[in-house]
Amino acid sequence: MTDIEFKQKLENYQTRINECLSTILGKPLEKSESATEAAYYSLECGGKRIRPLLVLEFAYICGVPEEKVWDYLPIACTTELIHTYSLIHDDLPCMDNDDFRRGKLSCHKQYGEDIALLAGDALNTKAFEIISNEAINNVVSFETACRLINILSSAAGFKGMVGGQVIDLQSEGRQIDIDTLTLLQSGKTGAMITAACLMGCAIAGEYNSRIYADAAHYSALLGRTFQIVDDILDVTGDFESLGKPIGSDAQQGKSTFVSLLGLEGAKEQAENLTNQSLAMLENFKNNEFIKMLTQKLLNRSY
């Protein structure tokens, strides 16, 4: 796969994911439109769309034919709904109190805290409504839908994303060790990245199989790399590329992989993890794109 072919496939994914997200909530009800508006506002703030992309790509590398993958766009986008709800709530004054997200005003600065809270709540719920709908409409079997809902909900909940956020809150203003930081991030960021890969497997009918375990292993490595690179970019990046202020972790006294390992140590670990990820991908067919993506995520600047 050439660089140009990679870029085309990536952009095609992102374009179709963005198209799907722009109508996924349906039309707002006349009298209760502001929460839907606020949710669309945050959904359309951009981002790399890495989670829905991983769902679709894992469906593909687990055996779903290339042209059939698009049937699963709404299901793939449920990961972005959950991710977006978590960002909206994370930006609230009682959490990180961030006024900006991806270069735009955060949801509560634009719509008020109450509407932002409710928009996040309804996005969370909507993810599960969509997957159950796709089963009722025969896009996936009822069994597959239940597997998908189980993967997504357990990744997002008390023992996944929310669990990681709680450890994050408990770690505020004090030094934590590398094990705690790894546990924190495996919940906060890693759980949803793993969920995306496993949802792709489940769509392809792979469940609790050898290839499912390989996907879980790969996604754990990818999730860790992803977060380490985030921490590196918080030191070496710029506002324009990232759409958020630089150095905010250090300013808030947060322990990061950079503060614990040093910049060079963090870079080295990200490279090691990427090499392990690439090795794991050798177990999958049609792996050219996902391998290039894994490599590019290591070297991203945004």
Place this chain on the structure above:
Amino acid sequence: MTDIEFKQKLENYQTRINECLSTILGKPLEKSESATEAAYYSLECGGKRIRPLLVLEFAYICGVPEEKVWDYLPIACTTELIHTYSLIHDDLPCMDNDDFRRGKLSCHKQYGEDIALLAGDALNTKAFEIISNEAINNVVSFETACRLINILSSAAGFKGMVGGQVIDLQSEGRQIDIDTLTLLQSGKTGAMITAACLMGCAIAGEYNSRIYADAAHYSALLGRTFQIVDDILDVTGDFESLGKPIGSDAQQGKSTFVSLLGLEGAKEQAENLTNQSLAMLENFKNNEFIKMLTQKLLNRSY
């Protein structure tokens, strides 16, 4: 059914629902326990448990044998998880800013706003994890689980409970008419009461059938009665029975069924709706308990 038999059945429901709720989230993870603790705190604040009770009772009156009903306790309790998350978020300073709930400190006063927010988020997600688990563990079919998840998620989301809360926010500090108040309450309170009844039907294998439509009709009448009685109790009740301050609606300048219809007008309407509800229940077998419950909900003092 005698009054004593009614009371025994009601207490049995509530006891078993409370037992189920007290372990439903599993054990907290060591390092991320505070959100789980906060969620249990709010789940264990009591309440009438009317939603899970309706799930179980509708399963029963739609044909599930009495002793088999208890298999569906965890599924029934998911309605209480969603209800509890909505109460936790509703009490937050950016929403109703209530310091008390059922006579105890509200979740954010006890655990902080950040943990309360996350506990609510994870309770929302957990509901869907539980239902999908019950399918994976063969308690219900995958199809039934998808129907249940679809009913619950659409009732809780943008066009249901959250939609009603948005209209509520938009109505703050101004007079609204009876149609808007009815629309607001049919979302905010009604949607989840309807969901509970319909989930009971779905467990019994009734879906989009005549009896399903009857349950939908009954539940809409019950939901409206329930809210009117709530509004009446906000004027005529006392702190001890209700566990919250009296007169808070009037104090906040909220339009209620009492402010719009007058106390006598509201009482009359609640009675009319109850009579219609009772007539609708004639279409169900084994309806002695649900009829007495419907009557008692009209005359409740808490």
